[in-house]
Amino acid sequence: MRNKVTPKRTRVPRAARLALREMRGRVAHRQRYRLVSQGWQYVGAMAIIGFAAWHSGTNLVYLVFSAMVAAFVGHGFIVGISLMGLDVRRGLPHHAVAETPVSIGVTLTNRRWFLPSYGVRLTDFLANAKPVGAAFFFRVDTKSSSETHYTMTFPLRGVYKLDRLEVASRFPFGMVERYFLVSQPQELVVFPQIVEVTEWLSRLQSYQGDLAAHQKGTGLDLFGIRSYNEGEHARRIHWKSTARTQRLMVMEFDREEQPKTTIILRNLVTADLRNDPDVVRDFEIAIVAAASLATQICKSNKEVSLLTSQGIIEAGSGSEHLNRILHALARLELVTTAKRWPSDAIDRKSIVEVRFRDWQPGEGSLADVELDARDLEIRSGKMLRRPGLVEAPPPNPTSSKRRAA
Template identity: 30%
Template sequence: MKHLVPRIDLHKLIHELTKEREIPGTSLGHVKHSYRYHPTTQGWFFFLLTFMIMIAATTSGHNLLYLLVCVFLGVFIVMGNMAVMNLRSLRATRELPMEIYADTPIPVEIRVINPREVMDSFSIRLREIPNRDNSVEGEVFLPLVEKGKEASKEYWLKVSRRGWHELHGLEMQTRFPFGFWERSRTILSQTTLLAFPRIFHTWREAKATLMLDGEFSGRRIGKGDELLNFRNYEAGDPIRWIHWKNTAKTDRLTVALFHHPENRQAIVTLRTRYPKWEGSSFEEHVEEAISWAATATVRLLEKGVAVGYRDETSQIPPASGENHKRRILTHLALV
C-alpha cells in the first residue's frame, strides 16, 4: 500500500513563518504603529522537533506521525496569532518629567489602555526604542491589562549624557502564551528632550552638603526668611511684622526685619577654555566641571541663595526661582 506523502516547500514555509511583517495601524497625529514578529530560541527548538518528526514520518510512512506534525505546526501558528491578538488595539501613553538629569534614573509613569471587550492582554513588556547613540534606556513589564481597563506603572528612564536627545517612541513586546513567538508592536512617536548635566549628591570638599561662607552680603530689608534685626514699631507697619515674643521681653512694641533675598548672592564660574591639556581624559574633565557647576547651582538655589553664572563667553545675572534654575541648567546642558 502506497502512502501519500504531502509535498512541503520547507524553505517557503520557514520564510512565511519568520519574515517580518508591517501592518499599518491607526495614525493618531504623529503616532504610527507597526507589528513585527519572529520565533524565539524555544520556538526554533520546537520547530526543529517538528521538522525531525516530519522526516521520521516521511521515511517511515506512519500516518500518526503525519497527524502529529500537523498538530505541532497548527499549535505553532495558532500561538503566533494569539500573540498578535494579545497586542491588538492596545494604546500606551507616558508623561515625561520637566527635568531630566544625565546619568540619573528618573521615574516615568506609563499607562496602557486595553479598549477590547473580549480578551485581556498578558505579559506585556514596553521599552524605549534605541536612538542612534543608545543614550536613552527604559523598560517596564506589565503582567496583565484587563479588557476595557487601563494599567499604569512607573519605569526608570535613564539618559547617559547631557544635551538634546531624540525619543523615537515605545516598543511593545509579548511572548504570550508559551514563549515560542515574540511579537512586537512599535509605536513611533518622535519627540526630543533636553537632559541637564549630572547632579552629584555630595559636595566635592565636604561629605555632607555644600556650605556657603558669608551667606549675607548686604543689609537691605526685604521679605526673606532670615532675621536681620528688630526695631520699634512705627505707624503704618504691617501687623504681621510685630514680633510678639521680643515685644513681651522688652516691654516695647517691636517689629522684626528680614533680609532682602538679594542679600544672598553667589556666582558660579565655569572655565571652558584651556590653553594646553595633556592626557586623554580632557572631555571627562570638562564634563565633570560642568556637573559640579550644575550641582553648585542647584544646591545654592535650594538654600535660598540668588545664583548667577559666568564663563568665558556668557554671563547670567543672579536670580532665584525654578525658571532661573532651568535657564542656567539649560545653558550648562548645551555649553
C-alpha cells in the same frame, strides 16, 4: 439612445485622505514576527518528527506532527490577535538628573471589545536605536488602560531624544514573538550630576558672611544716629547721645543683604581642543561642580547667577531659578566663539570661577573662590581633589575689595 449617466464622485477631504493613508501604513507595518530561541528549538523538533513520519509512514507519528504544526500556527494567530487594537503612550518627567534613577511612565490601552491582552512587553528606544528601558503588562482588559513605569539611570547630562516604542508579546506558548513599532519622538533634558562640594562651599561661605549693603534697614551694624520721631520704639533710643544733646536720639542700622554669588564657567576653547578627550572629561567635571555649587547656594535661599561663554542667567533664587541654571548647564557645549558680557554682569561681591583649561590671551582670574576641574575627580557622590594634590590656600578677602574699588 439613452444618455449614459455618470455617477457623481464625492471628493474626500485631504485631511481624511492623509489620515486613511497613515492608518493603512500603520496596519501594513504593524504585523512583524520574530522567532525566538524556543521557537527555533520547536521548529527543529517539528522537522525531526515530520521527517520520521514521512520515513516511517506511521499514522501516529503523522498525528503528532500535525498537532505540532497546528500548535505552531495557532500560536502565531493568537499572539497576533493579542496585539490588535493596542495603543501606547509614554509619560516623561519634566527633567532627570544624571546618575540618579528616574521613573518613566507608560500607559497601554486595549481598544478591543473582546479578549484581553496578556504578556505584553514594551521596550523604549532612543533615536540611535539603543534601548533605554522596558516594562511588562501581565494583563490589559478590554476597553481599559493599564499604567506602569520603568526606571532608567542616565550616565551623562544632555538632551536625550526618545524615538520609538516597541510593543511585543509571546503569549501563549512563547515560540513566536509578534511586535509593532510606535513612533513617539520626545526629548528629555538630563541635568548634570549633583555631588557634595563641601570644601568649596565652606570656603565661599567663610568669605561671604552676611554683607551689609550700607543702607538703612534692620541689621545689626550701626548705620547712624538721628532725632527721635513720634511713635518709634523705645528700644531704638540711643541714651548716651540723648544725654549729650538733651533730646531724644534713635539708632539706625544697616540693612543686612544676602550675598549674591556669580558662578563663571568659560566654555570657550580653540578648535583643536574641542574634541580632545581630556578637555571634554575636564569640561564635564567643571559642569558638575558648577551645577552642585548652584544647587547648594539656592538651597540656602541665596541668590546666584551663571556666566558662560554662551550667555548669562541673571541672579535669582528658588527652585525655578535653579532649574533655569541646570537646564542651561545640561545644554552647554564647548564653543569656539563667545558672546561679550555686559560691563555690569559680574557681581564683584562673591565670584566663583570653575576652570577646566589654561587661560587664553586676554583672560584672567576674577574669582574669590576658584575650582580647577583638572585637579578634581568625582568619587562616591563627592567632589574630591585628585590624590597627591595640595589644597589651595583660602581666598583673600582684600583682593575682591581692591577689585571692587
